[in-house]
Amino acid sequence: MSSSRTLLALTASALALPGLAHKVKADAAPTVTTVGYRISAYREHDLDRANLLIGSAERFDIDIHQLSVLTPVGENHSLNVNASYESMSGASPWYTIARGDGSTGVVMSGATITEERRDISLTGRRYLDNGTLGLTLAASHENDYDSISAGMDAQRHYNNDLTTIATGFSVSSDDMDPTDATLFNRVTDASKLSRSVFMSVTQIIDAASLVQTGLSVTHLSGYLTDPYKFRDRRPESRTQWAWSTAYRRFFAGPEAALHADYRYFHDNFGIDSHTLELNWYQNVGDSLQIIPGVRYYSQSAADFFTTVSDFLSSGYNSADYRLSAYGALSTSLKIQWEIEAATLSLSAERYRSDAGMALDNGPESPALVDFRRLTLGIDYSF
Amino acid sequence: MHFFLRFALASCLLVWLSGCTPVQAWERGTLARPEMALEPDTMEQALNNHVYFSKEASSGGNSASGGGCGCN
Incomplete structure (x- = not known):
């Protein structure tokens, strides 16, 4: 792979999403400018028509x-600008009802929702002798939702540069102004x-492997209802x-690297989740890389999740499928081809x-989502 | 929660102590390969985070995360 790709990977300072202050691995200031572009097609499968009561079964299609x-x-600073534009259309689960046969039906939003989202983030980074300092500002805009955020991160090397400690924090302020609020008795304005905050430790184990482990804590307050x-x-x-925890190991024989990532998540909604992801970076010759991957995710249900929408309760309740107990399996394949100063990539x-794939038993949702995603990308350095 | 905290802190300590093999600067060529980066493709990682944040109840990890979108 080219030096530009190396620099891009090592600096890892891109903050493409609002409120994300990404981990950083090394402190090599970039010496060239790298421009990257990705176009993605995200397609959700239709809702199982056996579960549909009213509305459209066609869920979201998003182009990104x-x-x-x-x-x-200069010599010791970098600037990273990330921007994205999404256009989406489709229907979303609205509420659920118990049917006479004991099953649960889903009422979807009518026809289609159309929406656009734009976001931009700027990250300035200073490279020091034994670490880096980063500052990020970001904003996201939808017709009914605005978010602004700011974050800082720092990393420092110890132990003859074998150990790196990174820390950071971010603050985000979101405002929502739901459409058709009066018609559907929705909140008219909320925030x-x-x-x-996060802290991580990265340790070089030997000349071919390293491990990183870290903890993040996020506190949200305000209007958290959908x-x-x-x-x-x-x-x-x-x-x-x-x-x-992330583990990286290079195997000289097959000229390949193993990426193994695990995350345990817990919150005071009562949700626990486990995420395990494995990717294999296989080099083929000097310019081609093939990356198969698999990701398993499992979460328990929120304490207040109900399979059937509760119209009478004045307490906390939600039938949002994202708060139910479920498991998910994702498989992916990416091909990366380097042509001089450019790198082309295609991933699915x-x-x-x-x-049934969840580690925890709990109330099920009839509105779980399946999707497929295709991304075409190019990076060019000069 | 207390068990979780102890487990996380113990794992950090374990990582710290695991650096028992001295790796000199000139021996780090393999570690500097792009495919050995924690996040080789930051744009792809950003999109992954965004998609999973929108469709799952979990987020966060080795980064600070905030709000972002009213994704349905």
């Missing part, structure tokens, strides 16, 4: 464009605040803990979710 520019500023779910009511405070993912 991402642009990233990473450029050196929420997110505060997040205004587009009927009779949805959630607590106004949520604290999330995530412990993650298939995501399947099912309550």
